[in-house]
Amino acid sequence: MKTRAFLISTVIICFLSQASLTYGQDSIRTTIKIRQITLKGESGEQEVSLPLRDSLSYINFEIKAVIISGELTVELFDPNGEKYGNFSLAGSANSNNKDADMIRGKTYFAEASGSLVRYVKLPERGMWKAKVITKNAVGVVDFNLTRGVTVLKKD
Amino acid sequence: MQIRISLLSLIALLSQTTFAQSGLHGQILLDTSIWRPVVYLSLITDLDKMYTMSNDMIIDQVTISGSGKFSFDTKYFPEGDNLFRIHFSKKNDPPATLNIGGKDENHFFLIASNHSNITMKNYSENDYIKNITVIGYYPNNIIKQINEIAGYADSTTLTSSTLKNDLIKSAVFEKLRIIADTCSNPLVSLYAVYKGDFEKNYPVNQQFYKNFLSKWRKENSSYFKNFKNKIPARASLSIQYIITCIFSLIAGFLICLLVKFRKPNKRIFIQDLSLQERKIYGLLLEGKSNKEIADLLVIELSTVKSHISSIYTKLNISSRKDILNLNLDKQDP
Numbered sequence: 001m002k003t004r005a006f007l008i009s010t011v012i013i014c015f016l017s018q019a020s021l022t023y024g025q026d027s028i029r030t031t032i033k034i035r036q037i038t039l040k041g042e043s044g045e046q047e048v049s050l051p052l053r054d055s056l057s058y059i060n061f062e063i064k065a066v067i068i069s070g071e072l073t074v075e076l077f078d079p080n081g082e083k084y085g086n087f088s089l090a091g092s093a094n095s096n097n098k099d100a101d102m103i104r105g106k107t108y109f110a111e112a113s114g115s116l117v118r119y120v121k122l123p124e125r126g127m128w129k130a131k132v133i134t135k136n137a138v139g140v141v142d143f144n145l146t147r148g149v150t151v152l153k154k155d
Numbered sequence: 156m157q158i159r160i161s162l163l164s165l166i167a168l169l170s171q172t173t174f175a176q177s178g179l180h181g182q183i184l185l186d187t188s189i190w191r192p193v194v195y196l197s198l199i200t201d202l203d204k205m206y207t208m209s210n211d212m213i214i215d216q217v218t219i220s221g222s223g224k225f226s227f228d229t230k231y232f233p234e235g236d237n238l239f240r241i242h243f244s245k246k247n248d249p250p251a252t253l254n255i256g257g258k259d260e261n262h263f264f265l266i267a268s269n270h271s272n273i274t275m276k277n278y279s280e281n282d283y284i285k286n287i288t289v290i291g292y293y294p295n296n297i298i299k300q301i302n303e304i305a306g307y308a309d310s311t312t313l314t315s316s317t318l319k320n321d322l323i324k325s326a327v328f329e330k331l332r333i334i335a336d337t338c339s340n341p342l343v344s345l346y347a348v349y350k351g352d353f354e355k356n357y358p359v360n361q362q363f364y365k366n367f368l369s370k371w372r373k374e375n376s377s378y379f380k381n382f383k384n385k386i387p388a389r390a391s392l393s394i395q396y397i398i399t400c401i402f403s404l405i406a407g408f409l410i411c412l413l414v415k416f417r418k419p420n421k422r423i424f425i426q427d428l429s430l431q432e433r434k435i436y437g438l439l440l441e442g443k444s445n446k447e448i449a450d451l452l453v454i455e456l457s458t459v460k461s462h463i464s465s466i467y468t469k470l471n472i473s474s475r476k477d478i479l480n481l482n483l484d485k486q487d488p
Contacts, residue, residue: 062257066249082355083355085255085256086206087206087207087208087253087255088204088206088207088208089207089208089209089251089253090207090208090209090211091209091210092209092210092211111210111249111251112208112209112210112249112251112252112253113208113248113249113251113252113253114208114252114253114254114255115253115254115255115256115257115259116255116256117254117255117256117257117259117260118256119256119257
């Protein structure tokens with residue numbers, strides 16, 4: 001009985017050693033453009049789904065926005081509905097606005113840009129969501145994901 | 156006289172020196188092949204707008220010299236402490252650019268007033284924002300500490316276990332609440348509250364926020380006014396509760412009045428009375444006394460009294476006079 005147990009243990013150890021010798025860990029990184037939203041002066045709320053079906057080593061959310069005018073807010077939520085960050089952009093309310101004079105020496109074209117980058121290690125699977133809230137916004141919002149998967153690699 | 160003039164001259168000289176020193180000065184290492192050599196300064200009037208960017212928020216901009224030096228005048232700043240955001244923009248981005256997180260993060264916050272004399276410096280082009288040190292006004296040291304604590308929650312977001320992550324976040328928020336509670340500078344204290352995600356934590360730590368508002372009740376800066384408006388649930392809840400209580404009392408009182416003065420509209424039927432009671436009722440209508448009724452019906456006086464009592468109960472009356480006023484319905488119910 002003891003001999004059989006010893007033999008089985010030895011075989012398992014040998015198999016595992018072989019596996020660890022011939023296989024190593026490597027990471028595959030893929031960047032995907034999930035969606036681009038072009039805003040043409042609309043107001044309202046849009047939801048962008050960012051589904052995570054696979055187990056990943058990490059994920060990097062990158063939301064970039066540029067506006068020419070109007071107002072824009074972008075919020076990122078995890079599958080439990082917890083907010084993971086947000087930013088807002090606003091075009092100058094009025095190019096003739098006296099406040100513009102406060103920008104000393106220069107008056108800029110009413111334009112703003114922003115980005116939200118969130119690196120999440122071992123992200124929870126499920127439906128991540130981004131909410132885009134606009135008010136007469138003219139601009140573009142880009143949603144990019146970089147997915148990292150750790151795989152076994154044969155030497 | 157000469158001494159007085161000398162003293163006045165000295166005071167004037169000292170005050171001039173002080174004014175010359177006040178300002179936001181900095182020396183920063185920046186890769187100008189990527190970044191525009193300009194520093195932008197925004198005034199944040201509401202802590203909810205820390206992550207809002209617009210040209211209208213930028214109040215000043217200065218060019219960074221070849222040696223990396225820049226300087227903002229603070230004389231036109233509002234009185235008292237205010238929160239400012241300093242940011243940089245890439246050459247291809249508009250000046251009003253806000254990058255949150257990642258290697259291109261381009262902003263940091265500081266507290267200053269019109270008398271501030273603050274120096275900012277970094278020692279590396281890599282992670283240049285994270286490496287900036289702000290010297291000269293103590294509240295900014297706590298701001299940095301708060302950012303580091305809040306950043307710890309962000310950097311550990313979703314480690315292997317959700318429970319672990321929750322525990323870390325909970326500890327981070329608790330630490331930020333402690334800072335908010337113990338800090339003597341109202342704006343820094345409020346900054347810690349915002350960084351501690353008060354909107355999410357308010358329902359479970361109401362007493363803390365109640366005490367916080369009580370501690371800073373005399374603060375009437377725009378920051379605190381906006382913050383007080385951000386907790387409408389607490390205020391409206393108590394007002395709603397009081398209003399509900401008052402309405403309930405009024406409603407209860409009115410119902411009592413209605414019940415008390417409600418005229419009984421129950422229809423009374425002669426059929427409700429037994430045969431003997433109907434006979435006695437008829438005799439009572441004729442004005443007969445108890446003794447006469449007993450004699451006429453050949454029953455005991457006590458029996459007559461018992462029947463009359465039963466009639467009173469059934470007809471909901473209390474005297475013979477009521478019987479005369481009663482208009483009995485002789486129809487069947």
